[in-house]
Amino acid sequence: MADYAPAKTSVLAKAVQPITPPEVPESSRVNVHAAVSRFSVLYERIRNAVDYKDDHLLRKAAINRILKRQLALESDPTIIGGHLIRELIAARYLPNGQVHEEMGEKVGIVIKKYLACRRVNAGSEAYAEWLLGIISAELEELLDDHSESKAFVNFLFEQLCERITVRDNLLDDTDRRLQVYVACHRLLEKADDEMVGFKLVRAFQAEWMKPENWTDSPTEMALTMVETEKRVRDVLMHRLSSKFLSAVKPWSISLNILRAALHEDPPKAAALLADPVKLHAAVERIADRRIKDSKTKLRRGTIRAIIYLFITKMLIALILEVPAERLIYGIIHQIPLAINVFFPPVLMLFVGVLIRPPAKENIERIKRGVDELLSPEGPKGREVRIARKRGWLGTLLFTFAYLFTFLVSFGFVYLFLMALQFTWVSSVIFIFFLCVVSFFAFRLRISSREFVAVERPDNIGTIIADFFSLPVLRVGRLLSETLSRFNVFIFFFDFIIEAPFKIFLNLLEEWSAFMKEKKEQLQ
Numbered sequence: 001m002a003d004y005a006p007a008k009t010s011v012l013a014k015a016v017q018p019i020t021p022p023e024v025p026e027s028s029r030v031n032v033h034a035a036v037s038r039f040s041v042l043y044e045r046i047r048n049a050v051d052y053k054d055d056h057l058l059r060k061a062a063i064n065r066i067l068k069r070q071l072a073l074e075s076d077p078t079i080i081g082g083h084l085i086r087e088l089i090a091a092r093y094l095p096n097g098q099v100h101e102e103m104g105e106k107v108g109i110v111i112k113k114y115l116a117c118r119r120v121n122a123g124s125e126a127y128a129e130w131l132l133g134i135i136s137a138e139l140e141e142l143l144d145d146h147s148e149s150k151a152f153v154n155f156l157f158e159q160l161c162e163r164i165t166v167r168d169n170l171l172d173d174t175d176r177r178l179q180v181y182v183a184c185h186r187l188l189e190k191a192d193d194e195m196v197g198f199k200l201v202r203a204f205q206a207e208w209m210k211p212e213n214w215t216d217s218p219t220e221m222a223l224t225m226v227e228t229e230k231r232v233r234d235v236l237m238h239r240l241s242s243k244f245l246s247a248v249k250p251w252s253i254s255l256n257i258l259r260a261a262l263h264e265d266p267p268k269a270a271a272l273l274a275d276p277v278k279l280h281a282a283v284e285r286i287a288d289r290r291i292k293d294s295k296t297k298l299r300r301g302t303i304r305a306i307i308y309l310f311i312t313k314m315l316i317a318l319i320l321e322v323p324a325e326r327l328i329y330g331i332i333h334q335i336p337l338a339i340n341v342f343f344p345p346v347l348m349l350f351v352g353v354l355i356r357p358p359a360k361e362n363i364e365r366i367k368r369g370v371d372e373l374l375s376p377e378g379p380k381g382r383e384v385r386i387a388r389k390r391g392w393l394g395t396l397l398f399t400f401a402y403l404f405t406f407l408v409s410f411g412f413v414y415l416f417l418m419a420l421q422f423t424w425v426s427s428v429i430f431i432f433f434l435c436v437v438s439f440f441a442f443r444l445r446i447s448s449r450e451f452v453a454v455e456r457p458d459n460i461g462t463i464i465a466d467f468f469s470l471p472v473l474r475v476g477r478l479l480s481e482t483l484s485r486f487n488v489f490i491f492f493f494d495f496i497i498e499a500p501f502k503i504f505l506n507l508l509e510e511w512s513a514f515m516k517e518k519k520e521q522l523q
Contacts, residue, residue: 004374008155009273015151016262016269021098030099032090033512035177036505038067040090043501054447056190059093059143064136067111069499077115081107084139086509103143103155109211110138116215120222125227130197130229137198149189156248156255157184159373163381164247170386171240178235179188179244186245200232201225240384247382250453254369257451260286273374278366287363290451298448305440306345324425336417336426342439343430351441365453406471434478438469439476 044062053061066087070080082104088094114135118128157180164180171179178200185191185199201208205228207221214221261282262269272279321340325332372379413434417427 003376004273004276004371005376006340008374009270011050011151011155012258012262013270013273015148015155016259016266018266019145019147021145022074022078024100028101029097030085030089030101030103031097032086033509034507035512037090037092037096039505039508040087041092043498044091047498050379050395054190054330057192057330058316059088060136060140060192060194062091062093063139063143064132065498067132067136067139069502070110071115071497076108077111077113078105078108080111081105081109084111088143090505106142107139110135110142112215113208113211116211116218117222117225120219122222123226127226127229131225134198134201137194139266140195141198150257152259153184153188156188156252156373159378160184160248160251160381163379164244164384165381166384167386171384175235175238179238179241180248182241183244183248183253188256197232200235201228202338204228204231230343240386243384247384250365251369251373251379253451253453254366255373257283257287257290257366258370258373260290276371279370283367283370284363287366287451291362294450295449298444301447302348306348307442310344321425321429325423328425333421333423333426335435336420336422336430339420340433342428344433347437348444351445362452362454366451369453377450403467405467409468409471412468435472435476436479437476438472439480442473442476 041187048058051061063084066084067080070083074080074083082101084107085094085099085104089096089099114131117131123131140281161177161180164176166176182196182200185196189195191199205221205224207213256277261279263274264282264286265272272282321337325337366408369379410431413431414427417430462482
């Protein structure tokens, strides 16, 4: 049985201890009327149905959306901060009656940084959008205690930063460490580009966190942030980022399971870490539970994805298919139309059924990863391999072979549809559904394997499946990313519905406060 390093176990035991927040005086608490909250929660659920995002990203997305609207209506950062807090409480992204009024001022200081940089008018519109995303991520971290997450991410980084190497040292050491750092955040916190981007900004530009030093004269900082954006994007879009994710993943899974085991009884975390036998039993129990829960998560994600796809893409496509066929052919081909209606949900459900639970050795690998992380020697580490460079002839041959996979895959689908007497209109709709839904199903499959530390080896079946599916997935990703920028339903909610609806809720709350004052005068 492994012997654990006391210095490591004490860090983790301390990290999971609950922190008692300071008591907020009742007179200083931000309270939102229950009726306003019910309306806000209902709106958020409907709004989130047309903008598919993982659950842990919903609050940050709401912050970004509220900021865009408030910045268009108001210029005082403190007032914007107060409105932001109240709206987040109303939508239950923050607890009602537990947030101090001073939080609005703290939020206003962060917003002031954005306004100061935008006054300089540096950078493009894409830069402005990126900067607002960074501010949203900073506010999301400000509004919640992330000290435990930071402790676990720092622990994982310290264990792996010198043990994840690149073959033949073909990557600069600073870049290598940055990629390990990004991978730790992505895997442990499920951080997206904006969240990781904020952490990189904080590391690259320490002055960004000291607004009192530059917001009155923001020109230098604004110009510096334009360059910082380019540096951050280079780190996030590095060609080896996916390989570093694969290298870090086994230990991040082990640490995640260990964290959950320690959370079962935080006061006894130190005792559990001192007993490897009990710790192994707890890790095995938690890992087994998480793997089973991933099935439930997959079903829930499948339903959400079907609703999202139907509202934002399938409905529009079907609305176009019926009049187009009537205009071109004079009739509606009912069998192709029915297939196009039922095919996407059936495909999503089919993928969910095909996902198998990981083998027994997966839990053994998780337990071994825990031992490696806590041992005095640390993990053995892993080597990242850079794909060897090919000559022009090899590159040309592989490029033609890759294009050939597109021709075969889509050619086979087209011939199959012709055999079913699809018109070219219904064929385009079907292929569109096939690509988009397949990409969403692929993403759901990846998320369902969050706690799979041992990947199954490739065989002839996976090679054949990749040959036919990779072109479909690539086109599906392109379509999803392109169409997400032109989501008419998001535009409708954000610009037509949300602003007047939130004004109505504010008036409702003000009226409620006014009536409460009048009632108190009668006592």
